[in-house]
Amino acid sequence: MGWTSGDTVLYRYGHLGEPRFVNTCRVLADDADGLALWIAPGSPQIESVLPDGRHLRSLPLAQRFEAQRVRRPTRWRGPGIVRLVPPDAEWSIWWFYAAEGGFEGWYGNLESPQVRWEADGLRGVDSADRALDVWILPDGTSSWKDEDEFAILTGRPGWWTAEQVPAIRAAGEHLRRLAAAGAAPFDGRFTDFRPDPSWPAPVLPEGWDRPHLATP
Numbered sequence: 001m002g003w004t005s006g007d008t009v010l011y012r013y014g015h016l017g018e019p020r021f022v023n024t025c026r027v028l029a030d031d032a033d034g035l036a037l038w039i040a041p042g043s044p045q046i047e048s049v050l051p052d053g054r055h056l057r058s059l060p061l062a063q064r065f066e067a068q069r070v071r072r073p074t075r076w077r078g079p080g081i082v083r084l085v086p087p088d089a090e091w092s093i094w095w096f097y098a099a100e101g102g103f104e105g106w107y108g109n110l111e112s113p114q115v116r117w118e119a120d121g122l123r124g125v126d127s128a129d130r131a132l133d134v135w136i137l138p139d140g141t142s143s144w145k146d147e148d149e150f151a152i153l154t155g156r157p158g159w160w161t162a163e164q165v166p167a168i169r170a171a172g173e174h175l176r177r178l179a180a181a182g183a184a185p186f187d188g189r190f191t192d193f194r195p196d197p198s199w200p201a202p203v204l205p206e207g208w209d210r211p212h213l214a215t216p
Helices: 145-153 163-183
Strands: 008-015 017-029 035-038 044-049 069-073 080-083 093-098 103-111 115-119 122-127 129-136 140-145
Touching: 008 035, 017 080, 093 163, 103 163, 129 145, 129 163, 140 163
Parallel strands: 008 122
Antiparallel strands: 008 017, 017 035, 017 044, 035 080, 044 069, 080 093, 093 103, 103 129, 115 122, 129 140
């Protein structure tokens, strides 16, 4: 299932069959290194928020994952990002840029094995976020993020099990070692990326809410 540069792809994070966060992406490349995607500034997306519109992170940690939530259309805020999905990996790598275009760092998002799909003219990638992440500076130094969320969700019904924790953390440690060594994909690729100016503004298509396929 190879996709072509310029194709629109929905990248969906979900839980128990429901897509909760949906990004509208443009394909940069789909090859042996993985699927590289561009999320442009202002791209339409779906977010899960509290019924009054507040962000879930406005709640104390203990309440954050029990509260009622609703999905609403929003737009990607800030500069766009490149997202790379390596084959057979339980993570994706995000390239972050400053407003003036300079490279700021990588975000290693630990997530379940991605499921690619095509249906009704749509293309998508489904995954389940695992809360624990790695932030990597341009010089290769790194730190963990959201360890508190990872701990509170471990073992809860519908999330990852305690038995999965060592493998999830090992995936993050693997990314940290690659970054420290300047190894692929932390080897300078995409750090000076500029999108194709001929690409039209992305549109969130109908059907974004079809059942989510990935598991924790």
